Amino acid sequence: MRLRIDLAYDGGGFYGWAKQPTLRTVQGEIEAAMRKILRVSADPSSPEAQSEPLRLVVAGRTDTGVHASHQVCHVDVPPDILARAVGHMDVPPTVALTRRLQRLLPSDIAVRSIAPAPDGFDARFSALERTYVYRIADRGSEVDPRMRGFVLHIDDDLDVDAMNAAAAMTIGLHDFGSFATPNPGGTTIREVKTAYWRRVPSRPLIGDDAAMGERYRTPAVESGLLCFTIVADAFARNMVRSLVGGCVQVGCGKRSLDWFAGKMATPLREGSTGPIAPQGLTLEHIEYPADDQLAVRAEAIRAKRTL
Template sequence: MVRLRIDLGYDGFSFNGWAAQPGMRTVQGEVEAALERVLCGVRPADVAHADGRTPLPHLVVAGRTDAGVHAAHQVCHLDVTEAQLARCVGHMDATPVQALELRLQRMMPGDIAIHRVSVAPEGFDARFSAFERTYVYRICDDPAAWDPRQQSYVWLTDQRLDESVMNEAAACAIGLHDFGSFAIANPGGTTIRDVKTAYWSRVPARPLIADPRGERYRTPAMESGLLCFTIVADAFARNMVRSLVNGCVQVGLGKRTVDWFAEKIATPLREGSTGPIAPEGLTLEHIEYPEDGELAERAEKIRARRTLPEQPAA
């Protein structure tokens, strides 16, 4: 078998999330359907199960995104036989991997982009080998500056947000915590995660056209003025990023205090005030992996159930 790494991006607006679900349009469903046609459509008997059924391609993803959430850079892996891969070439003047990449790119709908298909290094697991994931949540809090082209990837509010106190709240999330107030654990899993970076920043308002004779008119760059939350962690539990954003927004609106947010971090109890904000503002921006020689070790380590270090007795 050959393990392939697939780097891709997608606009999540019309998808019911990443994970395949019967009767629903999902990113995994679209990509796996294309892979099935390319890899299994010529001579499926060569890759059949012992009982004669043809196995469908199965993608393992770095991080499942919810309905409406986007990915500028997502990573998944796929195991295929050398015979399947070789059949991708056809009449192309390309290697099997290059041929598969080109065929997938041509088959994808407009809201999915296949960036690269490559042979994965030894020990690579798209999900368990990753050691950092970066998300950005984008907000427009100035209706006068709203660009309707942003409606699928920016959340709009007509109330100005106080980014200073939002940054105070976000700082409380940095470190190893049980995010049970802001996330839902998978079966058998935990909500313990290690957040490396979390902060709010506003995109500088800059003109699109720089003229040495002076600014003749103001046409801002498309994202000028947006308020963005950037968070980097080893992994994220379900609804974790959007719930943290919602908590920060409540603080930024003056409805909650930084002390309230800090207490929710310290006391992992899920309740109504810490639910997720709308999905459209959230984008998975990057997945980081260790050096090739450390991939298998990282995957083995992350499979272990996480725990918090014991606190010294008072």
């Protein structure tokens, strides 16, 4: 049976999502924990356990150091293997697996839920869109050291209007070859639905209640941060971080809007459009269609994109 897994993670301690033989990755940690719980070995020659790969398929592969507050993946598990998660618990197998993973996984991964996936569901190909947010503390906001793991500190006072003018150029169907690397056999053509910069307004931690007194007017943790929100059908490798890097160059006056427009018009990768640091980027949301449209969407998105 196919299971849908919703999860979150702090990417600071991982070399990205995708499993690698000698490096710590999110996929590697989860698959290893699932094999332990379900007594399944990745080694076909192992006599201790039945050989089942338990390979996770993810909605969006995140790079080294990138976070996710809402990631989605799926895995195919035979029902008899899944039943091993129950043990002494009087709960459905998916609930048992969720509880055991929550206890076994390291603290920088959180499993939100595990449930049987609807017919036709594919975590990657059924997705309608992904939402990423990049958070920056520039001179217009106070730097809070508690947030250093998911916010990038920049000394410049960034021009938000200029950055929004650059971001507006990315909306629509474009070849993002200046800002991304294609997968083998793939393209850098993507459709961006929304892209904008916005400064989080400063606000008190507790509502404006005169009876509470001024001593309670502590700013909420994200007050003043500059956030880039981008929504697209899918993203090519390094695309979001490279777009952020380009916008920041415009925002601090190092590059012009004409330069950004030229990079959008001519999809050619070169040194000035490389990815910005990863820690400010978080995958925030994956959107899926209604259950009866999952298989249709998966089939349509597998086609190679063209302009």
